[in-house]
Amino acid sequence: xxxxxxxxxxxxxxxxxxxxxxxxxxxxxxxxxxxxxxxxxxxxxxxxxxxxxxxxxxxxxxxxxxxxxxxxxxxxxxxxxxxxxxxxxxxxxxxxxxxxxxxxxxxxxxxxxxxxxxxxxxxxxxxxxxxxxxxxxxxxxxxxxxxxxxxxxxxxxxxxxxxxxxxxxxxxxxxxxxxxxxxxxxxxxxxxxxxxxxxxxxxxxxxxxxxxxxxxxxxxxxxxxxxxxxxxxxxxxxxxxxxxxxxxxxxxxxxxxxxxxxxxxxxxxxxxxxxxxxxxxxxxxxxxxxxxxxxxxxxxxxxxxxxxxxxxxxxxxxxxxxxxxxxxxxxxxxxxxxxxxxxxxxxxxxxxxxxxxxxxxxxxxxxxxxxxxxxxxxxxxxxxxxxxxxxxxxxxxxxxxxxxxxxxxxxxxxxxxxxxxxxxxxxxxxxxx
Amino acid sequence: xxxxxxxxxxxxxxxxxxxxxxxxxxxxxxxxxxxxxxxxxxxxxxxxxxxxxxxxxxxxxxxxxxxxxxxxxxxxxxxxxxxxxxxxxxxxxxxxxxxxxxxxxxxxxxxxxxxxxxxxxxxxxxxxxxxxxxxxxxxxxxxxxxxxxxxxxxxxxxxxxxxxxxxxxxxxxxxxxxxxxxxxxxxxxxxxxxxxxxxxxxxxxxxxxxxxxxxxxxxxxxxxxxxxxxxxxxxxxxxxxxxxxxxxxxxxxxxxxxxxxxxxxxxxxxxxxxxxxxxxxxxxxxxxxxxxxxxxxxxxxxxxxxxxxxxxxxxxxxxxxxxxxxxxxxxxxxxxxxxxxxxxxxxxxxxxxxxxxxxxxxxxxxxxxxxxxxxxxxxxxxxxxxxxxxxxxxxxxxxxxxxxxxxxxxxxxxxxxxxxxxxxxxxxxxxxxxxxxxxxxxxxxxxxxxxxxxxxxxxxxxxxxxxxxxxxxxxxxxx
Numbered sequence: 001x002x003x004x005x006x007x008x009x010x011x012x013x014x015x016x017x018x019x020x021x022x023x024x025x026x027x028x029x030x031x032x033x034x035x036x037x038x039x040x041x042x043x044x045x046x047x048x049x050x051x052x053x054x055x056x057x058x059x060x061x062x063x064x065x066x067x068x069x070x071x072x073x074x075x076x077x078x079x080x081x082x083x084x085x086x087x088x089x090x091x092x093x094x095x096x097x098x099x100x101x102x103x104x105x106x107x108x109x110x111x112x113x114x115x116x117x118x119x120x121x122x123x124x125x126x127x128x129x130x131x132x133x134x135x136x137x138x139x140x141x142x143x144x145x146x147x148x149x150x151x152x153x154x155x156x157x158x159x160x161x162x163x164x165x166x167x168x169x170x171x172x173x174x175x176x177x178x179x180x181x182x183x184x185x186x187x188x189x190x191x192x193x194x195x196x197x198x199x200x201x202x203x204x205x206x207x208x209x210x211x212x213x214x215x216x217x218x219x220x221x222x223x224x225x226x227x228x229x230x231x232x233x234x235x236x237x238x239x240x241x242x243x244x245x246x247x248x249x250x251x252x253x254x255x256x257x258x259x260x261x262x263x264x265x266x267x268x269x270x271x272x273x274x275x276x277x278x279x280x281x282x283x284x285x286x287x288x289x290x291x292x293x294x295x296x297x298x299x300x301x302x303x304x305x306x307x308x309x310x311x312x313x314x315x316x317x318x319x320x321x322x323x324x325x326x327x328x329x330x331x332x333x334x335x336x337x338x339x340x341x342x343x344x345x346x347x348x349x350x351x352x353x354x355x356x357x358x359x360x361x362x363x364x365x366x367x368x369x370x371x372x373x374x375x376x377x378x379x380x381x382x383x384x385x386x387x388x389x390x391x392x393x394x395x396x397x398x399x400x401x402x403x404x405x406x407x408x409x410x411x412x413x414x415x416x417x418x419x420x421x422x423x424x425x426x427x428x429x430x431x432x433x
Numbered sequence: 434x435x436x437x438x439x440x441x442x443x444x445x446x447x448x449x450x451x452x453x454x455x456x457x458x459x460x461x462x463x464x465x466x467x468x469x470x471x472x473x474x475x476x477x478x479x480x481x482x483x484x485x486x487x488x489x490x491x492x493x494x495x496x497x498x499x500x501x502x503x504x505x506x507x508x509x510x511x512x513x514x515x516x517x518x519x520x521x522x523x524x525x526x527x528x529x530x531x532x533x534x535x536x537x538x539x540x541x542x543x544x545x546x547x548x549x550x551x552x553x554x555x556x557x558x559x560x561x562x563x564x565x566x567x568x569x570x571x572x573x574x575x576x577x578x579x580x581x582x583x584x585x586x587x588x589x590x591x592x593x594x595x596x597x598x599x600x601x602x603x604x605x606x607x608x609x610x611x612x613x614x615x616x617x618x619x620x621x622x623x624x625x626x627x628x629x630x631x632x633x634x635x636x637x638x639x640x641x642x643x644x645x646x647x648x649x650x651x652x653x654x655x656x657x658x659x660x661x662x663x664x665x666x667x668x669x670x671x672x673x674x675x676x677x678x679x680x681x682x683x684x685x686x687x688x689x690x691x692x693x694x695x696x697x698x699x700x701x702x703x704x705x706x707x708x709x710x711x712x713x714x715x716x717x718x719x720x721x722x723x724x725x726x727x728x729x730x731x732x733x734x735x736x737x738x739x740x741x742x743x744x745x746x747x748x749x750x751x752x753x754x755x756x757x758x759x760x761x762x763x764x765x766x767x768x769x770x771x772x773x774x775x776x777x778x779x780x781x782x783x784x785x786x787x788x789x790x791x792x793x794x795x796x797x798x799x800x801x802x803x804x805x806x807x808x809x810x811x812x813x814x815x816x817x818x819x820x821x822x823x824x825x826x827x828x829x830x831x832x833x834x835x836x837x838x839x840x841x842x843x844x845x846x847x848x849x850x851x852x853x854x855x856x857x858x859x860x861x862x863x864x865x866x867x868x869x870x871x872x873x874x875x876x877x878x879x880x881x882x883x884x885x886x887x888x889x890x891x892x893x894x895x896x897x898x899x900x901x902x903x904x905x906x907x908x909x910x911x912x
């Protein structure tokens with residue numbers, strides 16, 4: 001695509017990176033077809049090609065972000081289905097990241113929007129605050145409908161709707177320390193505890209650690225680990241996101257240098273996409289560039305790592321049909337498509353896939369709070385496609401999708417790792433009882 | 434930037450009435466179906482022929498045929514030009530707007546209304562993507578045959594407008610051969626239905642006339658398309674050659690021997706490299722030209738046809754023959770081929786040509802194309818539907834270099850003239866649009882064009898539909 005940036009504009013690294021990305025786009029329009037918001041709204045402005053054009057126009061003209069542009073860019077789920085589809089290799093992820101940071105710097109959001117964003121940024125990444133907030137939310141749940149009647153309060157209503165009915169109390173899986181391998185140690189890994197997941201479902205990482213220990217892998221929960229920064233990153237808060245990234249890089253580097261790490265394991269694919277991008281996020285920071293790149297190279301989704309362990313094949317006595325929901329951050333962000341399904345099959349499950357598997361469920365970080373109307377439509381579509389496969393259980397590798405889809409169906413939805421742990425001698429996932 | 438192709442001068446009178454036109458449209462349409470903010474109009478200024486762009490007066494995205502009809506009626510009464518848009522994937526600029534025009538985008542009308550397996554047809558809204566029909570009917574054992582490479586995104590409405598083809602049209606025909614019925618909004622807002630679920634209709638074959646009319650005779654809002662039963666099996670086979678001439682003659686002789694496979698696709702070395710880098714399909718890298726030949730039927734039928742094709746290929750020094758070994762491999766072979774244009778974006782900007790030539794002229798035109806490209810000092814990748822002689826040279830250039838951009842356009846025009854001179858025509862499946870408009874006089878005499886314009890005027894007396902396209906401006910001024 002033709003661009004018209006001046007040499008002066010291109011001196012800004014953000015602009016020059018964006019220009020290089022834009023130049024790859026040939027405007028073929030393939031991306032529109034697999035974009036969840038275009039498919040839902042039928043407006044090119046809410047498609048990747050439309051957004052790319054809006055971003056180009058805004059950056060070329062050196063213009064502060066305006067209400068209309070922000071509206072369409074905010075509607076982007078960052079599901080990255082477009083990057084799977086794009087034949088020309090347009091790096092949409094980094095383009096929209098740049099645009100979000102640019103909006104944050106140049107656009108004055110309406111007051112209510114600011115408040116909601118401030119709440120999310122100051123609560124979600126901190127497990128203690130998040131747990132407390134969920135307790136309040138349980139009290140506030142009956143008022144969700146009221147909030148949803150006023151446009152500006154819709155996100156509040158959506159938040160209350162998403163709050164789980166019960167909050168698990170045993171959070172020991174996030175306690176720092178080393179969990180020893182059962183037999184002769186074959187690998188040593190660090191696991192990301194994360195922020196929202198240990199509050200909503202601590203059993204996921206417990207299952208991961210048990211399974212890894214049983215297959216002779218030593219697991220470290222490093223002291224001082226925090227939120228990966230994905231949430232703030234997607235809100236354009238570059239500085240805060242980079243602080244989170246640096247903190248985790250420091251923590252893991254300490255482990256790498258003391259005892260060594262064969263991998264950094266992530267059990268929420270949304271976080272995985274961001275951690276794998278630390279190398280890019282911190283590339284211009286002389287102190288962190290090398291360390292961050294090393295961390296990104298070690299970052300693995302749990303299913304990627306398990307695939308290297310060659311787990312034994314088992315047969316189940318009773319057939320169990322598992323429909324696998326591939327999180328966008330898994331299939332588009334990290335391009336991991338076969339590992340989870342292969343592992344489930346090897347563990348004896350009958351694996352099915354839904355129609356329109358490439359379409360987002362609407363969770364997308366805080367999207368189901370900020371854009372609840374579109375998120376609800378996507379949820380309904382996703383749940384209907386999943387239910388049509390008649391599964392006994394739905395499996396997914398991302399806590400966001402699990403919460404979102406779980407709020408729309410009676411079929412149990414369980415993290416892939418809990419099903420694997422069960423098959424290989426762990427306890428039956430509580431969600432199946 | 435210099436532009437070789439001129440658009441009609443926008444009417445100052447219409448532009449001056451912009452705000453009243455917008456209020457008029459706002460009365461017809463729901464809020465989220467009307468786009469008037471200048472910034473929001475920018476993404477609609479072009480399609481996949483990005484060399485040209487024009488900001489429209491407004492964009493409307495109607496949800497029903499009735500809304501389309503009301504918008505058209507309003508535009509007819511106020512003499513406002515209309516440019517229809519499907520998914521905006523036209524490579525000939527068919528959906529590029531103009532400053533005094535309303536864009537009618539059909540993207541919200543994206544529902545499949547009826548799948549009627551007993552009558553082997555489906556009724557769909559115009560904004561349904563081409564591939565969605567096959568996806569919807571796949572589990573029942575059916576598919577919709579025409580398969581433009583952009584089938585993932587392009588819409589049935591656009592396919593009808595351009596009478597689109599695709600790799601598998603060698604056996605199954607192009608859009609017009611797979612169309613049974615249409616719902617169309619006429620220039621004055623009248624809605625008409627043509628055809629139905631049966632194979633033929635009494636009276637004139639108006640569907641045949643409207644299919645390929647490039648959005649100049651009305652706005653199609655629904656179509657009834659044929660569904661075909663999926664073959665028992667299908668497999669693409671790769672044939673590698675040391676020279677483009679050998680590959681070109683092989684195609685001619687396969688067809689000449691009365692063998693009609695489902696598809697014969699051609700790729701030259703640059704195209705093979707581009708597509709392999711994107712799809713990892715296992716294309717042979719040590720050949721100068723590659724044919725993807727797809728055979729279908731039972732195993733025995735496929736083998737029998739393949740044996741015959743291999744015999745012909747041997748007489749043209751075929752270097753490698755490689756059968757796809759699984760459905761996965763077959764899918765990758767087609768993914769690489771169908772993504773060829775977009776994947777070219779990884780190495781350069783490109784302009785895609787669309788001439789069709791008699792099969793006996795394939796080798797000659799390939800050679801001539803190479804000479805033209807050399808003359809302009811550019812690069813080219815050839816990837817096209819060889820079986821029906823529909824050539825797609827991709828001219829590679831740097832769009833940020835104005836001089837090179839002009840050269841690319843000129844080279845493209847020379848190549849299309851060569852296709853016509855070789856007994857072929859300007860367009861196989863992308864349509865004339867804006868891109869090939871001024872070459873129409875190379876293809877047709879003034880008398881021919883006058884007759885075509887008279888037909889057009891019968892459907893659109895004020896010429897409000899897509900007015901800058903298809904017919905060269907100077908021919909109209911004389912008319």
